[in-house]
C-alpha cells in the first residue's frame with residue numbers, strides 16, 4: 604500500500620537534545636567518495652551531514668580534496684582513502700557509513716565498494732548512493748545481510764542495480780522483489796515525488812519540485828540521510844524518511860524566492876530548519 608510521507612515524520616524524529624548529551628551521542632559518520640573529477644559531491648554531502656547534526660563526521664576521500672574540505676567544512680575529519688590502515692580503522696569505528704557521492708566507477712572505486720560491503724557489521728548502518736550503486740550493478744554485488752542498509756538511487760541508478768527499467772519502476776511489487784534479492788532494507792527511489800520502500804511500507808513524498816533539478820541535490824540528500832541515521836538511532840527507517848522529507852521541504856521553502864535551489868544552501872539551512880521543527884514554529 605502506497606501512502607503519503609507527511610510532515611509529522613519530522614516531529615516524530617527531530618527531538619530536543621538532552622542537556623547532558625555530548626557529540627558521542629549523535630553518531631559517528633564516515634563518508635566515502637570524491638575522486639578528482641567529482642570532489643564537489645563529497646564536499647556537499649559532508650556539509651549536509653555536519654549541518655544535519657551528526658556528532659562526529661569523517662571523510663575518506665582523495666588527498667586532492669583535503670584543502671577544500673578543510674576550508675569549507677572544518678568540522679569534518681579527513682582520511683586519505685589510499686591509506687588502507689587508516690581507512691580500515693575508520694570503517695570499523697564509525698556507526699554510519701555513506702559510500703558513493705562522487706566516488707567514480709574505476710578499479711580503485713570498485714575496490715573500495717567491495718571493502719566496505721565486506722567489512723560492515725550488524726551494529727552499523729550502510730548507505731549507498733551514486734557511483735557506489737553503479738559499481739555494485741556493474742559487478743553484481745549485493746548488500747550485506749546483517750547490516751541495516753539504505754540505497755538512494757535516482758531512477759537510472761536503480762535501473763542499473765535492479766534490472767528494472769525506468770518505465771516499469773512504478774510496479775511496486777516488482778521493486779519489492781528486487782529489494783529482497785539485494786538484501787536492501789530501505790530503498791529511496793529518487794525522482795519527482797520520491798518513493799521510499801521499507802520492509803512493510805511504501806511511502807511517497809508529495810512536496811518538492813523542479814527547482815531541485817541541479818547537480819549535487821542528491822549528494823546533499825545522501826549527507827542528510829547519513830547525519831539523521833547517525834543521530835536519530837531509535838528508528839533508522841524513520842530517520843531516513845525524515846531526512847527525505849526535510850531535504851525537499853527546505854528546498855520548497857527556498858523556491859519561494861529562488862528559481863533554482865543550490866544544494867549547499869539546503870545543507871547550510873538545516874540547523875535553522877531543525878530548530879524550527881523542534882520548537883513547532
Ligand SMILES: NC(=O)C1=CN([C@@H]2O[C@H](COP(=O)(O)OP(=O)(O)OC[C@H]3O[C@@H](n4cnc5c(N)ncnc54)[C@H](OP(=O)(O)O)[C@@H]3O)[C@@H](O)[C@H]2O)[C@@H](O)CC1
Pocket residue numbers: 640641642643644645703704705706707733734735737757758759760793794818819820821822
Ligand atoms: N559537483 C559534483 O562533483 C557532482 C558529482 N556528481 C557525482 O557524479 C557521479 C555520477 O552521477 P550522475 O547521476 O551524474 O551520473 P549517472 O549515474 O550516469 O546518471 C545519469 C544518467 O541517468 C539518467 N537518468 C535517468 N533518470 C534520471 C533521474 N531521475 N535522475 C538523474 N538521472 C537520471 C540520465 O539521463 P539523461 O540526463 O541522459 O537524460 C543520465 O543518462 C556520482 O558519483 C555523483 O555523486 C553528481 O552528483 C553531480 C555533481
Ligand SMILES: Nc1ncnc2c1ncn2[C@@H]1O[C@H](COP(=O)(O)OP(=O)(O)O)[C@@H](O)[C@H]1O
Pocket residue numbers: 733756757793794795796797810811812813814815816817818819820821822823824
Ligand atoms: N523535478 C523534481 N522534483 C522533485 N525533486 C527533484 C526533481 N528533480 C530532482 N529532484 C531531486 O533532486 C535529487 C537528485 O538526485 P541525484 O540525481 O542523485 O543528484 P546528484 O547526483 O547530482 O546529486 C533527488 O533527491 C531528486 O528527488
Ligand SMILES: [Mg+2]
Pocket residue numbers: 732733757821822
Ligand atoms: Mg546522485
